[in-house]
Amino acid sequence: MKLRIHTWRRLAGIVQAVIIIGLPFLRTGGESALRFDIPSLTLHFFGAGIWMEDFFIVLVAVMFVTLLLAFITLMFGRIWCGWACPQTVLIDFTPFADKMKSGGIIFKSGAYALIFFISVIVSANLIWYFVSPYEFIGKLTEGGPGNVTLGFWVVMSGILFLNFAMLRHTFCATVCPYAKLQSVLFDDKTLVISFDPRRKQECMKCMACVRTCPVGIDIREGSNAACISCAQCIDACTNIMERSHKKSLIGYFFGLPGTEGRLLRRSAAITGSASLAFLIFFIYLVLTHVPLDMTILPNYSYPPRITADGGVINSYILSLKNRGRSDAEIDITAAGKEGVIKLTPDSVHLSAGGLKKLPVYVQIDNIPGKETPVSIDISIRSKDSGGDAVVKKANFIIP
Ligand code: SF4
Numbered sequence: 296m297k298l299r300i301h302t303w304r305r306l307a308g309i310v311q312a313v314i315i316i317g318l319p320f321l322r323t324g325g326e327s328a329l330r331f332d333i334p335s336l337t338l339h340f341f342g343a344g345i346w347m348e349d350f351f352i353v354l355v356a357v358m359f360v361t362l363l364l365a366f367i368t369l370m371f372g373r374i375w376c377g378w379a380c381p382q383t384v385l386i387d388f389t390p391f392a393d394k395m396k397s398g399g400i401i402f403k404s405g406a407y408a409l410i411f412f413i414s415v416i417v418s419a420n421l422i423w424y425f426v427s428p429y430e431f432i433g434k435l436t437e438g439g440p441g442n443v444t445l446g447f448w449v450v451m452s453g454i455l456f457l458n459f460a461m462l463r464h465t466f467c468a469t470v471c472p473y474a475k476l477q478s479v480l481f482d483d484k485t486l487v488i489s490f491d492p493r494r495k496q497e498c499m500k501c502m503a504c505v506r507t508c509p510v511g512i513d514i515r516e517g518s519n520a521a522c523i524s525c526a527q528c529i530d531a532c533t534n535i536m537e538r539s540h541k542k543s544l545i546g547y548f549f550g551l552p553g554t555e556g557r558l559l560r561r562s563a564a565i566t567g568s569a570s571l572a573f574l575i576f577f578i579y580l581v582l583t584h585v586p587l588d589m590t591i592l593p594n595y596s597y598p599p600r601i602t603a604d605g606g607v608i609n610s611y612i613l614s615l616k617n618r619g620r621s622d623a624e625i626d627i628t629a630a631g632k633e634g635v636i637k638l639t640p641d642s643v644h645l646s647a648g649g650l651k652k653l654p655v656y657v658q659i660d661n662i663p664g665k666e667t668p669v670s671i672d673i674s675i676r677s678k679d680s681g682g683d684a685v686v687k688k689a690n691f692i693i694p
């Protein structure tokens with residue numbers, strides 16, 4: 296038996312639900328795979344911790360997602376709305392809500408209770424992207440998740456309840472900003488659900504496609520901006536036309552039926568390439584991201600001085616921060632034009648999330664010439680995790 300589009304959409308919805316609900320429970324390196332931790336202003340992203348100071352990485356990710364959405368919309372129209380939007384998926388999984396008006400009091404009460412329960416779970420799931428679900432559930436069993444979280448949970452549950460019980464598809468046509476943006480991104484080769492006017496004579500005028508449409512469109516009259524690409528009209532027409540062993544009169548078409556041409560056009564190539572470039576840049580930034588930070592200040596209590604054997608010592612105050620989730624042994628080195636320079640102390644222990652200020656003493660024995668200041672590089676690198684070093688420049692004064 297050939298599966299209808301409706302069945303494939305349901306399967307896609309189940310996969311999406313499993314991913315969205317399961318992702319906060321998935322742990323990488325002891326943390327949620329994807330979560331923004333508000334107290335530490337840290338985005339946990341599959342083992343990497345991205346801090347507020349590094350938010351240009353998030354900006355790069357936002358650019359990637361924005362361009363990807365533009366590319367997908369340009370190529371595949373409202374495919375997101377029909378197949379992946381959580382709003383559509385949840386509406387698909389609560390079809391009983393559409394029948395509530397005509398149902399009895401017991402049916403209505405049961406349906407409202409179920410929608411409320413789903414709203415509570417969905418809003419909790421949203422919170423898990425900010426508060427670890429393990430912490431959330433733990434606190435729930437101990438008395439409550441805290442006033443702010445609880446307040447957000449209650450308000451969000453109420454909004455979702457009103458949305459799923461009353462607004463439903465009206466949300467897509469009236470509130471959703473992405474739906475409003477789409478018409479700007481479409482061109483004459485974008486994938487759309489359309490009635491094939493070349494086969495107009497075959498239409499039996501059964502109105503099955505119109506009756507099934509959740510937003511009340513007659514797709515035979517042409518594309519409509521309110522269409523949410525749910526493909527229900529395709530299935531409805533398939534059921535009708537199958538009886539006379541014909542294909543559905545409604546289907547997916549790149550552009551209007553009969554105008555199909557080259558899919559890879561300049562606008563799509565530019566948006567797709569730009570999106571890919573941002574993705575590559577984002578991956579590079581995440582992979583090379585070092586969980587250490589350092590600032591260097593002169594140590595005013597220890598002015599630059601000349602040693603008995605003619606060397607010069609400068610002292611600095613290093614502020615070191617370990618933004619990682621485990622303790623780290625840090626190597627500290629200094630280098631200048633002449634190569635590696637003597638530095639004391641040359642290592643320090645930093646606890647996870649810890650900040651330490653310490654004086655270091657840099658000694659150069661054979662300084663060529665007498666120009667001052669000399670520029671030197673001070674570097675820190677984790678002994679255990681390796682990775683790139685954090686390198687900062689400092690002025691070395693010759694008194
Ligand atoms: S016309 Fe209606 S039924 Fe067909 S895809 Fe659009 S919203 Fe769905």
Ligand code: SF4
Pocket residue numbers: 490497498499500501502503504505515531532535544545
């Ligand atoms: S379901 Fe197909 S045959 Fe029936 S009215 Fe719609 S387009 Fe015509």
